Amino acid sequence: MQANYGLPQISLVRGVGVEVWDVQGNRYLDFLGGIATNILGHAHPEVVAAIHKQSQTLSHVSNLYSHPSGVLLAEKLQSFVGDQSARVFFCNSGAEANESAIKLSRLTGRKRIISTLGSFHGRTMGALSITGQESKRLAFKPLLRKIQYVPFDDLAAAKRAISKKISMFIVEPIQGENGVVVPKPGYLQGLRELTTKHGVLLAIDAVQTGMGRTGTWFGYENEKITPDVITLAKGLGGGLPLGAMIAIGDAASYFKPGSHGSTFGGNPISCASALAAISVLERDGLLKQCLEFEASLKREIGQINSVLEVRGAGLLLGIVLKENKAKDFAAKLQAAGVLVNAATESVIRIAPPLIVSPAQVSEFVQIFRKVATENGY
Ligand SMILES: Cc1ncc(COP(=O)(O)O)c(C=O)c1O
Structure with missing residues (x-):
């Protein structure tokens, strides 16, 4: 290796x-759980049984067809968002979920993205471009252009940066890789107000905070906001590779047939594992x-x-x-x-x-x- x-x-x-x-x-x-990924630990009997059953029933179908585990999981995630307009795109990882969000943001017709200093959004070229850590980006330049980084937890800086030229503001509810940095109450709410005012998508990267780990499904709910985009991975698949990009409201209709895709994204086995994990999280x-x-x-x-x-x-x-x-x-x-x-x-x-x-x-x-x-x- x-x-x-x-x-x-x-x-x-x-x-x-x-x-x-x-x-x-x-x-x-x-106490690391695969870096916030093994949401129910190792070899959880209900997750194991679901994977076993799904692998004996239907393991891969391509994205030309739907399958029950994928549809049920999308419905579950929609119910956690609490908004009927929410639509899910499944992929395999956090970086891919954020790549999907970047592509979605281009469909606003605007090209500029704001991210926060210290943030981490993944290692692929797009996700790396919006990662607010120069040390990780440096060797791989040129990356995506028109990305601006503002200090985390600084509404005044966000206010100065947000305008009608911006397509998306992406932020973690808690910056995990940066040392579990928690913003002050009101930060996400303030971002929601500023982005709404200028027609900017607010994307919440819940890859690390999501799936119940911070006490709510995505980690932003205490701020009483509804974002336009939520990205998920890590704990979502109950230990198996699975990512998702959820778009809400107008953003839910930006992707049209052919806009984006993934061969393995939302495969039946990962979705069955996710559904089993969610049912245990809820039941217990x-x-x-x-x-x-x-x-x-x-x-x-x-x-x-x-x-x-x-x-x-x-x-x-x-x-x-x-x-x-x-x-x-x-x-x-x-x-x-x-x-x-x-x-x-x-x-x-x-x-x-x-x-x-x-x-x-x-x-x-x-x-x-x-x-x-x-x-x-
Ligand atoms: C907030 C956040 N976004 C995105 C990623 C990238 O996820 P992946 O490693 O699945 O590509 C991570 C991984 O640590 C993360 O913590």
């Missing part, structure tokens, strides 16, 4: 729920439970000496350290049997499966505290 991911330190061979095992038989508590009240874990993790981890604050929502949390030692801390946690990642130099990100138990949350806190104390952090 190529060197783009660096050299992995462990090789994982098996997982059950929130636990995984490496090739040497060491057990880890998986996991969105609400997620908020209870948020409160206890913020309280308990927040008390540890080396921790400045714990920020984020639900089970997408950034543990901000007083010192820039997140990488080292994450490596020590891994050696102690806990998987997390260093989102930035000072922030450890946790995004465990939503089926995590109170006992596993306690075990995490205990190991975190022990590693912090033993290493004098």
Whole structure:
């Protein structure tokens, strides 16, 4: 394999729920969940059964035909948006969902897009163009032109930038890759007002915050807005590759036959897996439970000496350290049997499966505290 991911330190061979095992038989508590992707953990019996059943029934049909799992999932997502006009385009990943949003935005007749500094929207050329991190874009220029980056959580800057020349403003409800950065209440509402005033599409990148992880289906609902576009991936497929770009209102009719497509996007197996995952999330009240874990993790981890604050929502949390030692801390946690990642130099990100138990949350806190104390952090 190529060197783009660096050299992995462990090789994982098996997982059950929130636990995984490496090739040497060491057990880890998986508090990263495939970076916010394994929404129900590993090998969830209902997801496994749905995948099994679908793969025995119909596995791939191409996009020339519809299939029940795709239609049911689109209807489910429409109901979560709460707007009958919502229409879904299925793809395979977050980057593809954002590529689809970029193409949709071109159909407004305008060409300029605004994104936020520090944002992450994916690695393909279009998604990279709207990613607000120069370090990731630099080697791949020239990228898409007419993209402007404004400071995140800054309504005054957004106001100066938004005009009738802009096609779309894309923003994450919480900047995940940038270290779980949470905007002030009212930010998304303010963006909604500004974009509506100038006829600009408001796109919410819910790839990381979505599918219940932050306590609501997409992560923007507390702001009481309806965006024009929502992009999803990660947790959507219940662990299988699946992305979606949902367009709402007028934007829902921009794509015409031939505008866009994907061979594997919305394939029956990924959609069946997604439907099974959603039914467990709903039945077991996991969105609400997620908020209870948020409160206890913020309280308990927040008390540890080396921790400045714990920020984020639900089970997408950034543990901000007083010192820039997140990488080292994450490596020590891994050696102690806990998987997390260093989102930035000072922030450890946790995004465990939503089926995590109170006992596993306690075990995490205990190991975190022990590693912090033993290493004098
Ligand atoms: C907010 C956000 N958007 C888009 C992406 C890209 O998703 P993918 O890796 O599935 O292309 C990510 C991945 O981390 C993300 O966090």
